[in-house]
Amino acid sequence: MLDTLATALRRDPHLPALLGTTPAGGVRVRATRGDLTGLADRYAAALHRRGLGPGATLGVAVRPGPRALAVLLAAWRLGLRAAVLDPGAGPDVLRARLALARPDLVLADATAQAVAGWAGPLARRAHLALPDLAGLGGPLATLGPRLPGCAPALETDYPAAPPRAVDHAVDADAVIVFTSGTTSRPRAVVHSRASLAAGMATVTDLVRPSAGSPVLGGTFFVLVPSLAAGAPVALPARRPRLLARQLRRLRPQATYLTPPQLRAALVADARFTGRVWTGSAPAGAALLGRVKEAGASEAWGVYALTELFPAAAVEAADKAAYEGDGDLLGAPLPGVTAETGPTGELFLSGPGARHRYLGEDPDPWVATGDRAHLDGPGRLVLEGRVKDMVLRRAENIYPGLYEPALHVPGVDLALLVGVPVGNGDEQLVAVIQPSPGADRRLLRAALREPLRRMGAARPDGVLLADIPLSGRSRKPDRAATALLAAGRHRRPATR
Numbered sequence: 001m002l003d004t005l006a007t008a009l010r011r012d013p014h015l016p017a018l019l020g021t022t023p024a025g026g027v028r029v030r031a032t033r034g035d036l037t038g039l040a041d042r043y044a045a046a047l048h049r050r051g052l053g054p055g056a057t058l059g060v061a062v063r064p065g066p067r068a069l070a071v072l073l074a075a076w077r078l079g080l081r082a083a084v085l086d087p088g089a090g091p092d093v094l095r096a097r098l099a100l101a102r103p104d105l106v107l108a109d110a111t112a113q114a115v116a117g118w119a120g121p122l123a124r125r126a127h128l129a130l131p132d133l134a135g136l137g138g139p140l141a142t143l144g145p146r147l148p149g150c151a152p153a154l155e156t157d158y159p160a161a162p163p164r165a166v167d168h169a170v171d172a173d174a175v176i177v178f179t180s181g182t183t184s185r186p187r188a189v190v191h192s193r194a195s196l197a198a199g200m201a202t203v204t205d206l207v208r209p210s211a212g213s214p215v216l217g218g219t220f221f222v223l224v225p226s227l228a229a230g231a232p233v234a235l236p237a238r239r240p241r242l243l244a245r246q247l248r249r250l251r252p253q254a255t256y257l258t259p260p261q262l263r264a265a266l267v268a269d270a271r272f273t274g275r276v277w278t279g280s281a282p283a284g285a286a287l288l289g290r291v292k293e294a295g296a297s298e299a300w301g302v303y304a305l306t307e308l309f310p311a312a313a314v315e316a317a318d319k320a321a322y323e324g325d326g327d328l329l330g331a332p333l334p335g336v337t338a339e340t341g342p343t344g345e346l347f348l349s350g351p352g353a354r355h356r357y358l359g360e361d362p363d364p365w366v367a368t369g370d371r372a373h374l375d376g377p378g379r380l381v382l383e384g385r386v387k388d389m390v391l392r393r394a395e396n397i398y399p400g401l402y403e404p405a406l407h408v409p410g411v412d413l414a415l416l417v418g419v420p421v422g423n424g425d426e427q428l429v430a431v432i433q434p435s436p437g438a439d440r441r442l443l444r445a446a447l448r449e450p451l452r453r454m455g456a457a458r459p460d461g462v463l464l465a466d467i468p469l470s471g472r473s474r475k476p477d478r479a480a481t482a483l484l485a486a487g488r489h490r491r492p493a494t495r
Contacts, residue, residue, distance in 0.1 A: 001200040002076045005228040006040070009033045017227055018066055019214060019234040025245025030235070031066035033227075039070035042156040043143075044077050048163045049155075052104055054079030054172070059098065059106035061085040064218050064235060067144050071107060072175075072220070076193075078163065081173035083188075096186045097178050100358055105139045107154060110147040170194035176358060179306045188358035189306045198351035199309045200224050202333055206302075206313060207254050207277065216247065217256030217277075221309055226254075236261065244270035255296075259283045260474040262291060263412055267436050272296040277313075279304050280473035282327070284407035288316035303329040303380065307354040307366040311336050312380050322381075325401045329372070329380040338372075338380060339365075345386050346372035371398055388478060390418035390426050397428060397457045405450040406430060410438035413467045416459060417482040429485040430459040433467045440464055463488055 009017070013034025020030045031039075052058065058080045062068040075082040083101040085094065085108075098106075140151040174193040178186060191199070204225040209215055211230030215222060218235045226233045234250055236257060237243040243265050247255070253274040257265065259281045272295040278288075279302035288299040301319060304310040314330030322328040332338045336350040346368045356362040371383035384400020391397075399416035406414035413433040418426035430451070434443055444462070451458055465488065468480035 001197050001204070001224055001228060002073065005224050006037075006073055006077065008228050008230065009037045009040075012230075013037060015230075016232045018069070018223075019232055019250075021234070021237050021242060021246045021249075023242070025237075025242060025249050027234070027246075027249055036066060036070055036073070036227075039066060040073040040077070043071050043074035043154070044163060045158065046154050046156045047074060047078060047080070047105070049158065050105065052078060052080055054168060056080050056105075057083055057101055057103040057176070059083045059085050059101065059103035059108075061106060061108040061112040062143055063109060063111060067109065069220075069223055071143060076174065079168040079172065081176060081190075083176040084178070086178070093186070097188070100186050100188060101176055105141060107141055107143045108151070109144050110142060110150050168193060170197075171355065173355070177306050189354045190356050190358050192355040195352055195355055198335070202310060202335070202352055204229070206310065206333065207275070209254060213253040214250050215254045215256075216250060216252040217254075219256065222256045240264035240268040240270075244268040247271060247273070258473050259287060260469060262287060266290055266294060270294060275300065277302055279310070281475040282403075282413075284327070284404055285316060285319040285322075286407045286409065286411065288319060292316050301329070303382070305348075305366065305368060307368075308336070308348050308350060308352050310352075311338075311348055311350075314379075324375060324381065326373070326381040326383045327400060327404045328375075329382050331377070331379045338374065340373060341367075343386060344371040344373065344383065346370045346380070346382075371400065385478075390416065390428050392418070392426050392428055392460075395456065402454050402457055405453065406432065406447065408443070408446045408450060410435050410443045410446065412436075413476055415467055415476055415478060415481050417478055417485050419482060419486045427460040428457070430462045431467055431481050431485055432462060432464050434464055461485075 013032060015033050016029040017033045017036050018030040020028045022028050058075050060071060060082050062071060072082055083103050085097065141154040142150045142152065143154055146153045171192045171194060173190055174196045175191045177189045179189055200221060203221050207225065209226045209229040209231045214232045214234050215226040216234045216236055223233050234246065234252065237246045247270050251273045254277065255272060255274065256277045259278050262278055272291055275298040276291050276296040277300045283301040288301060291299040299316040300313050302310045303312040310333060312330040312332050314328055319328050336348060339347045341347060348366045348368060349364045353364060353366050369386055371386055372380050373383065375381050382400050384398040388399055389396050390399065403414050403416055411432055412435045415431045417429055417431060419429050421427050434440060447462065463485055465484060468477040468484065469475060470477035470480065
């Protein structure tokens with residue numbers, strides 16, 4: 001797919017590739033297709049001059065945009081493996097990740113290096129809490145405009161021709177993405193050139209972008225298939241009201257936003273067009289239904305992992321019609337094989353599955369950490385995280401079986417969490433985040449029936465509160481929610 005993109009970008013170089021938005025919500029061109037080609041050529045030549053070739057590791061700490069995409073295209077062309085670094089992870093975590101990946105060179109934009117003095121406000125405006133990259137050791141170069149105190153710029157002004165792309169083994173490493181793990185033992189997913197290409201091909205078949213009409217979304221798996229098909233891609237505005245104006249001006253054929261972005265856009269009275277896709281965090285039938293009410297022709301929830309993207313997808317109508325326990329994820333996508341282990345944990349395999357974890361042996365099966373089962377038509381139904389089990393009076397309760405039923409109208413998020421009460425026992429608390437403007441009295445009344453139907457898993461208490469979010473994808477933070485419930489939920493005398 002990246003080979004296809006590199007070729008496609010050289011056609012119609014004058015056409016827009018990446019779009020941004022003005023403060024008034026207007027469309028501005030951040031890069032044409034020719035701009036991306038030129039950047040990728042210059043970066044490939046510069047990296048080649050520095051001696052980086054097949055098998056070398058390139059650390060990338062660059063914000064999403066033209067430079068980030070171009071440097072990934074250059075890395076693909078040279079046969080490098082790109083280690084995606086999150087500068088906001090903190091210096092201890094980043095130091096451990098660098099020690100594991102051992103990049104031959106780290107490319108960082110100026111914002112990723114802005115840590116003190118007058119450059120600090122720039123970092124804060126970008127919502128980054130940044131370590132001092134220059135102090136972490138190893139070769140470092142600045143990509144794009146350089147600010148005082150930054151590392152020397154990557155030299156791209158030499159008139160040398162970019163190196164020719166050569167064929168590389170399909171099982172060669174393409175990208176390293178850090179995921180779960182600790183400071184002392186970080187964990188990184190390694191995708192091969194084959195698995196990366198297979199994942200993007202699956203996205204193409206799923207979304208089917210067409211040339212000319214814009215797509216809204218900022219992830220790598222949105223950018224590459226859309227641009228390869230000839231569709232310009234608009235990077236989503238950060239502020240909800242500006243995002244709503246952006247959607248009205250663009251009228252995109254397809255939109256990919258995380259559930260928190262969708263909820264914030266809906267509060268800002270956003271209107272949608274075409275098909276809308278969401279993932280990275282739970283998206284219930286109620287949220288997908290609201291998106292369709294706001295104009296989308298279809299609203300899809302995508303089940304994906306860093307290790308395998310995407311694995312399954314379900315449209316709002318099918319999700320709303322599902323009446324069983326658990327969260328319907330949809331049928332495994334073509335090529336994806338699903339099995340469950342003795343504890344109910346879901347295992348996935350397929351051409352798009354990661355090759356291995358860095359420092360570990362290859363394994364075709366991805367242990368998702370999720371409990372799931374296959375229903376009659378062969379669709380995946382999520383029962384919750386294996387580790388999220390709540391133990392109450394020797395009874396195992398899996399929150400994911402019951403949380404979808406709590407998403408009645410007026411509920412944005414719902415989690416069931418365990419609150420320790422001593423002797424290894426827990427109480428079960430339902431933490432409900434009301435939608436903005438929801439009548440709490442009516443909401444409690446609407447929750448009575450789904451709570452009653454939970455039977456032996458009925459919670460000991462219900463707390464209406466905002467649910468903490470974490471990570472770049474702003475997923476609900478169960479640990480923080482459990483602490484919130486422990487601090488604000490009063491233990492009842494009887495159940």
